[in-house]
Amino acid sequence: MRAVFVVVFITIFAPISFAIQEDGPINSMGSKLNGDSSIGFLDELDGSGVIIAVADTGIDMDHSCFRNSSNDVGSPGEYHRKVVRLNDTIDDWDSQGHQQFKHGTHIAGILACDNLDDNAEINSQSNGSRLVVQDIVGSSGWEVPGVEKLLSEASEYGAVINSWSWGDNTINYTERSGVIDLWTSENPWSLVFVAPGNNAGMMLEPSNAYNVVSVAASDAEKNASMWPSSSRGPDVNDRRGTLVSAPGINVVSAKSDGNIMSMNNGTYAMSGTSVATPMAASFTALLQQLIEDEYGYTPSAPLLRSMLASSAEPITGLAPDSIQGYGRPSLSSFDNGLFVHDSYAVEDWVSIIQSRGGTLDNLLANPWNGSGAAGPFLSENESWKKLLKPVSGEDLEVVLSYNAKPLGFEIDDIRLIVKTSDGRVAVDDQIGSSGYSQLFYQSVYSPLEMNSTNETTVMVRIPHTQLTGVEWVEIEVVANSISNGNANDMLGVNGTKIGFGLTATGVEELQPNTGPAIVMKSG
Secondary structure (H helix, E strand, C coil), X not given: CCCCCCCCCCCCCCCEECEECCCCCCECCCCCCCCCCCCXXXXXXXXXXXXXXXXXXXXXXXXXXXXCECCECCCCCCCCCCEEEEECCCCCCCCCCCCCCCHHHHHHHHHHCCCCCCCHHHCCCCCCCEEEEEECEECCEECCCCHHHHHHHHHHCCCCEEEECEEXXXXXXXXXXXXXXXXHHHCCCXXXXXXXXXXXXXXXXXXXXXXXXXXXXXXXXXXCCECCCCCXXXXXXXXXXXEEEEECCCEEEECCCCCCCCCCCCEEEEEEHHHHHHHHHHHHHHHHHHHHHXXXXXXXXXXXXXXXXXXXXXXXXXXCECCCECCEECHHHHCCCEEEEECCCCCCHHHHHHHCCCCHHHHHHCCCCCCCCCCCCECCCEEEEEEEEECCCCCEEEEEECXXXXXXXXXXXXXXXXEEXXXXXXXXXXXXXXXXXXXXXXXXXXXXXXCCXXXXXXXXXXXXXXXXXXXXXXXXXXXEECCCCCECCCCCCCECCXXXXXXXXXXXXXXXXXXXXXXXXXX
């Protein structure tokens, strides 16, 4: 049984930005995370078709990264080159004289810059993506609305990925942290990237929400090191907290000049977790495009989190930890065999959310049973199994991720188990300093009796040297314990079922096709 942690909710104060500016060498952004891949279509990913929501100080739309053409800014909307929605309720520009002036334009450039002035140095790695821009800084400073409003608007315009480089100066799990977890429990197609802060200590809210991606800052070198000032986990609820790391030191991006008709193209460098966060969000746009192009559906937040963790290359050690998370993402991790499964795979996720009312109150009032999705959605004591074949000479890595309900609910205990054809078994997150899971013989080992952590993104990693002669591996996801609500056979915070995303590398499908995975009672 997992422990339940109780933290007192506190009043939410005005948010602070987490970026700082530093002198030093200026690095280009274009390929910091995606690396070199031997699979052709991976190298061609640029975020095309993906919409990213960014809530920040606004955007200098006449910058060459964003304007419609060389001499036309254009109006935000469906046919704009870069900005499909500009929420100007609080402000309508990245305005000179406002608090953190230039911050939002820099962040937006990291997410989606496609420079018209042939300055490829500042093109985003997801330069084919477009933006929902939520300007939350006015003349009186940061005026962040209820985060459920930001997330609802993002979903309305088709954005799964949200990039937030701000938060409050508290380590507590706040009401805002809880609202994020409540929203993402109801809407599995909502993934929030949050900067943890630059205090060299415990991460700040709302990066401590259970279902967000908290991004630590590293340098940009091939043999990366962590930035010492980056905030980190474990969080206040003793979870690892940090999911991944990304370059956040002296990153060049678009510079706002505060003039709405200057047709500018300026650049400058910033450092901090504010920068690392959109770097990771931009990389995730490539993962979203990969799934949409290759599999024909939009990936859920759990699948994207599992892919992020699976893609990550360790920086400070081989095992995931609270400082680096799983490490720094790279597409090259998917070179040698990739399998994904998404319980939430549907043809049109936006219509499902809108049919339920689109707002948090309406989603809670109109729960979803998973109809039309790939499934499975597991009840307590049910499991899902899949047989795969190890790729010779490649390590096997399996990552499971699922959404947690907010603080006050017990964290669901969903276990990941991997069995080999020669009778051995490994269980999630039992990873030693070697970076690998320990294998035991099934005849003397009961994986479900092993202690479970409070993590909801978990891994099994087996070295290729332990897979010689192994004909197949069986991946099993077990709903060991679910905090059941009163909405029987429904998903969400009050439901009795749960879905998941799973990524496996170093594997291939068995031949002949073994057919779809099935749900069964675990015994």
